[in-house]
Amino acid sequence: xGADMPAARSFFAAAASATSDQSxxxxxxxxxxxxxxxxxxxxxxxxxNLNSDTWEALPDMTHxxxxxxxxxxxxxxxxxxxxxxxxxxxxxxxxxxxxDPTTGAWEVWGEDEGVWPSGKPPNxxxxxxxxxxxxxxxxxxxxxxxxxxxxxxxxxxKSWRVVAGMPSELSVVSSATxxxxxxxxxxxxSGGIQGxxxxxxxxxxxxxxxxxxxxxxxxSSTTTTTTTTxxxxxxxxxxxxxxxxxxxxxxx
Numbered sequence: 049x050g051a052d053m054p055a056a057r058s059f060f061a062a063a064a065s066a067t068s069d070q071s072x073x074x075x076x077x078x079x080x081x082x083x084x085x086x087x088x089x090x091x092x093x094x095x096x097n098l099n100s101d102t103w104e105a106l107p108d109m110t111h112x113x114x115x116x117x118x119x120x121x122x123x124x125x126x127x128x129x130x131x132x133x134x135x136x137x138x139x140x141x142x143x144x145x146x147x148d149p150t151t152g153a154w155e156v157w158g159e160d161e162g163v164w165p166s167g168k169p170p171n172x173x174x175x176x177x178x179x180x181x182x183x184x185x186x187x188x189x190x191x192x193x194x195x196x197x198x199x200x201x202x203x204x205x206k207s208w209r210v211v212a213g214m215p216s217e218l219s220v221v222s223s224a225t226x227x228x229x230x231x232x233x234x235x236x237x238s239g240g241i242q243g244x245x246x247x248x249x250x251x252x253x254x255x256x257x258x259x260x261x262x263x264x265x266x267x268s269s270t271t272t273t274t275t276t277t278x279x280x281x282x283x284x285x286x287x288x289x290x291x292x293x294x295x296x297x298x299x300x
Contacts, residue, residue, distance in 0.1 A: 051101050054094055057082040061118035061128050075099065078126040078147065080106075081113035089114035089134040093147070109145045110156050117170035122178055124149045129163065130170040142166040161205060163191070171293065172224040174232060176252050181211070183221045183234060188212045188250060211252060215278045218246050225295040233281070235292050245292075247282035 060082025065075055080093035089112035095104045113131025120126055129144040142162030145154045157163050164170055165184060172183040180191040187210045194207040214221075214234070220243075221236040231251045237243045 050096070050098075051103060053079060053096075054103050054105065055084075055092075057084060057090060057092075059083055059115045060090070061113070061116040061131070063118035063120045063126055065120045065124055065126070076124065078118055078120070078128075080109065080118055080126075080128045080147075081116040081131050083114045083134075087134070089132065093128075095149075106147060107153060109154050111141060111143065111145070113141070113145075115140075115169060117173050119173060119175045119180065121146070121175065127157070127180075129173055130168075140164070140167050140169055163206075165208075172221050172234065174224055174226045176226060176230055176232060181232065181252070182208070183214060183224060184208055186214050188214065188232070188234075188252075212250065212278075215246075215248055215280070217280075218248060219243070223292050223295040225297045227297055233295065233297070235282075235295055244283060246280065248278045248280050250278050 057079070061080045062077060064077045075098040077096040077098070078093065079096065081090055083089050091108040091110070091112050093106040093109060095106055096102070097104065109128065111131070112133040113128060114133070114137075116131030117129045118126055119129070126147045127144050128147070130140045130142070132139050132141060142164050143159050144157045144163040146157055147154050164173075168184070170182070174181050176190075182189055182191075189208040190211050191206050192209050194205060194209070217238045218234065218236045219238055221234055223236075224232055224234045227233050227249060231249055233247060233249050235245070235247045238246055
């Protein structure tokens with residue numbers, strides 16, 4: 049058992065950084081946002097170092113982010129997506145914040161144009177091949193530069209773009225996690241949360257013919273994506289009941 053978190057929190061975001069080899073050297077876990085025992089939304093964040101078994105207090109995020117989601121990016125960066133404030137229960141934000149360990153600071157993304165659809169819980173966002181993917185509007189989507197949305201600095205702003213449609217049986221998505229380097233496991237229900245529990249996998253293969261433009265997420269506008277079909281790996285016959293609000297994968 050590792051060291052306890054410095055303070056208790058619930059419904060927080062958590063993400064583990066990837067390492068280049070099988071060792072734990074440099075591996076970290078981010079815990080951010082959520083709410084305290086009085087249901088006050090939090091801006092605070094801590095970083096756990098697996099090698100030293102210690103917690104480091106990070107600067108507070110700009111916004112309170114209860115029920116947010118976190119994803120590890122390249123270079124030890126983390127992105128914390130959406131969430132809501134104490135005064136705005138359930139009104140999920142469109143913005144995100146990125147923590148950069150080289151600067152020790154947070155940077156707000158999408159304050160104006162948005163990173164995440166406002167009002168939607170970020171329960172399905174993952175990183176595949178260095179790009180953010182999520183289940184939105186019945187599709188598996190990728191957050192990628194859009195040539196039709198030019199930014200003030202001359203680069204393309206990003207938008208969510210369809211990779212593949214979701215299986216018709218999976219009408220309610222409750223959680224998602226990555227499988228290996230290019231796979232995703234999506235869990236949910238058919239016919240609403242009272243229906244049978246379902247789980248599907250999908251493999252995403254991406255290739256790019258130009259260098260990334262910078263930042264923690266790969267952002268080449270010439271990236272192409274090919275995908276395989278969805279494969280059902282669990283259904284209601286397995287006897288699972290309840291609402292799976294989060295998921296993670298472990299390599300063995």
